[in-house]
Every structure is written in structure tokens, then in C-alpha cells.
Amino acid sequence: MTKHYTELNESQLIESAIFKDFTSLRIFVRSVETGSFSEVARRIGVTPAMVSKRIAFVEKSIGQRLFNRDTRRLMVTEAGERLYDHCMRALKELDEAAEELSALKDEPSGCLRMTVPAMLGREFIAPKLPRLLVENPKLTLDVNFSMATIDLYAARVDLAVRIADSIDPGLIAVRLAPYRRVFCATPAYLEKRGVPNEPADLRAHNCLVTSGSTVNTRWPVLVDGQVTQVHIQGNFVADHGLAVRYACLEGLGIMMGARWMVEKDLQEGRLTEVLSDYLPHNRAVYAVLLNRSDESAKLKVGVDFLKRCFAEMN
Template sequence: MDDLTLLRLFVQVVDKGSFSAVARATHTTPSAVSRQISRLEEDLGTRLLQRTTRQQVLTEAGEIYLRHARQIVEDTEAARRAVSQLGQDPSGVLRITAEADLAHALLSPMLPEFLAKYPNLRVQLHTSAKMEDLIDRGIDVAIRMGHLESSSLIAKRLVMSRSLLVASPAFLANNGPPSHPGDLSTLPCLSFKTGTERTIWRFKTGDEVRDVPIAGRFQVGSLVLLREAAKSGLGIAMLPIWTVRDDLDAGTLQPVLPGFPLEPPATPINAVYPSGRFLASKVRVFIDALSLWAETHFK
């Protein structure tokens, strides 16, 4: 029996709790299973299981060995699946989560062509502004905008999203365009807000970064509603360029303070998925397609 088979057998014994249970699952005898575990212990020079007439209990060495053995077995199975999928079309259900505005702007235009290319794939798209627990929710990939906190998740940057300040021509005519970031503190500003934290806009002038506190009568957690509020003349809004490009072209919104760069100058949009040495083909092809689409259409 090779080393990998012994590892699998040891993990099975721990998971099933007895030699008899493993023997029934592998169509052998409890004594044969016991001999193989004894052989493994002899090779390692230490006891992994304390045996009684009713059960096997892991020793301290057994607990340490189990962690490594389980990882090796899981990685081997994942490697086998990854290789076997290379010649197969991605299939099954691809579960995605994204904030609603981002899903509308980024995913809606590319999904029809993607699904046509992979007819054996089904997509379940869950829209939420919350940072979902991908593993607990069984989500394959999340699309998130913003800098990510350190975690066990893997992130692939799709594109950098640049923002700018905009307002309607009527608002600028009635209030006068600001000439300096400090002027914003006395003007009605519209903020994208989902919490109770104070809204601060940051600007970079030379080597200095200036924080400007924003006050206004309208706060909303939707980029679409924020854009519509700016178009209706309620105030000045900070919005990603991809949400207002058509309005800028049409003249229904105009740039505000274009000579004062925002800090940070751009925000990353990432595809995030649970860590793992091998990526399921359905996730891999989706991220590749989304990355290509974002690079060519979403700047």
C-alpha cells in the first residue's frame, strides 16, 4: 500500500471512528485496516492512535499528523478534479454576489455572451451591499469595490474605478461652482452612505492631502439614486466615472473641481473567491471573462 493510500486510510479511520466502519466501507477486514495503521505508525516511529476495545483516540502526534494528512488528501483530490476538468466544459451552478449597482453596470452586459459560450452553466446572482461570508453562503465568487481587509480570501483585481465630483448645470448656475475644495463645506453635497460614519472627501494638492467634511440633506446607499439626485439639482456628488459617462456626454452633469485630484485617485474592483490551491473551472472561466470585459469596457 503506497503512502497516499495509507494517508487516506488514516483519515478515514479518524472520521469513521473505528476500524470496523472503515473495513465495511473498503470491503476488507478490521484486522487488515489495523495492520495498515500499525505499519504507518512503525514508519513514523510514533503512535498515532490509542486503541481500546471500543474506540481509537488520537494521540498528540496523531492530531498533528491528521491535520497534515487531511490537507494532503484534500489537495490531491482537488488536483485530480482540476486536471480532469481541463478537457470539459464548465457546468453546474455558479453563485455570484455583488452590490446591486455594480451588478447592473458590470455583470448585466457581459453575462448574456458568457452564458451563451457555456451552455452547461447556470448563474445565481445575489445582490447585496453587505460583505457576504462566501463559505457559509456557498458563494463561488463576489464582486467587490474598495480596498479589501486582510483575510483568507483570494482577490483578483479586475479594474481600477476612478471617481469625480459632478453637479447639474442648474445647480452650478444657482449656487456658483466651487473654486477650492474648502468651498464644499458650505455647499449641499450628496453622499453615498450605508453607515453612520461622518462623510469625508479627500483631495490631494501637491504633497498634501486635505480632508473636507461633507454636509448635505441627502445620503443614499445606491449609486443610481445618487446620480439621479445630482441630475435633479440637489447638490454635488462624488460618483464613479462609469456611472456618469453618458450624463457628462449629454451635458446633464458637469465636472466639479476638475483641477483638484481626489485621494485615493482610484478604487479597485475585485473578484473575490475562497482560498484554495485549485480553482474550479466554472469560477476560472467567469473571472477570466469578467476581467477581459472590464478591461475593455469599464474604465
């Protein structure tokens, strides 16, 4: 005995192939509304035979006639009316979801969660964050300034700024700017301890180390076009570049740090660059994200914002 539409339970409906075929359901709805397969075919650009075939598939899937046909018009059956009511509610929800997702893609909105290195973020990003909100009034910001490398998946972070030689291939990275470094010390220190002429000479100097960005006992150097490591030692290690800079300015030793941080000191003679021919230039500032920036207006505006922040570093 054929099971009536009204007797189908929820699990049977879900398992039925027709309820996974939204195209056929939309054609059914338009057929009810227009009362004509030919008119539906004209509107969607297919043949009346194709529309009829779709309707036949729906009827076969649920085991009920949806229309009584004569030569002039379609008459919706009771089963057709009930299915129409359900389809209208379901398709309305899908259309509203599509509109919301389209709005997310077309206009930046929602919360943009970012994590940025503390010192770099304070210098290049923090002053410009208010303008980002002014330009994007539907956007909210949640920014973490930290030295830690946060797991973007676990922390639900949309966008991270990282200083690195390379980025995990499982993530999407946009190169924002080169991250140039410098070996330097005060003129007084170099006069007292001597100027290093090659990387091996660093072993005889007191080296001031920024932890977290490099191994505490090794510094990267460029020798014969290859990046290698030179072992160093010293009496000062800190996890903040400014603390190392202050120690260097006091004449305690040689530091390796970001050029942007000591550029003014170099220009005004407080610090002197050394070993410039041995500096590796393999590091860069990256915007790191989980998804492609062109799939979300929020991410796209975030990446574009970071590009502007670091434009002066190029």
C-alpha cells in the same frame, strides 16, 4: 503469535502504516497482475530490488506473506488474494475521484456562485451572463446582486466583485479595472451656490451622499498627493447611486459618484465636473476569491469573464 491478516480489525488496519502508503499498495497490485517483480519494475522505471523491498514492507506491515516465490514465478497466497481484492476496490475509488477532480480542473462545470454590487452588476455583468452559460454548457450560475459585503466563507461564494481601496490579505484579489469617481453638480446649482475651488469649499455646499460606499459625513479628497477626508453635510443620503444621481440632476447639490454612471450627463452638459484636481484614484474593481483561479476551471472562466465585463472601464 503472529496475528493473521484476516483477524486484523478495522481500527488496526487504519492505524497500520501500509494503508497510508498507496505507492506500495499499487506496486503490490501490479505484482499480482503481472506475476513478476521484474515486469513491474520495468513498467514503473525502478529496479526489481526496489519492488521487492516494497513488497517486503507490505508483508512486514500486515504480518503475512503475500507471495510464495520460486525461481520462475510468483504465487499469490490466500492473504495476498484477500488484500488484492480490497486494494482493487480502494484504488478504483481513488482513480475515479482523481478523474472527477481532473474534469473539474480541465472543464468548467458545477455551480459558480457570485456576488456583485447591485448597480455595477446590473450595468456591466448582467447583460453578459447568458453568454457565459452558452459558452460553458456544464456550468450553472447563482448570482447575488447586493450592496452588502458577503462573507465568502460563510455564504460559500466562489467569486465576488468588490469596489475597494484594498482587499483583505486573507483573500485572493484580481484587479479588474480602475474605479474612477467624479465630483459634479448641475450648471444651475453651481451658478446659484458657486463653484468650489478646493475641498474645504464643500463644507458650504449641499452634498448628496451615496451611503455604503463611503462614510456619510466625509468624502475622500487628494491634497498634496495624499488621500485625506473632508467633512461634508447635506440633506440627501441614499444607498443607491442612481437615486443620488437623480437628486443631483434636479439641482439639489453636489454629488461624488462613479464616472461611468454620469459620463453621458457630463458629455451632454446636464452635469459639470468640479474639483477634478482633488479626485483620489485609489479605488478599483476587484474579483475576489478564496482559492487561486488556476486551480479550478470554473473559477478561471469566472475571472476571465469578469475581466471581459470590465474591459471598457480601463
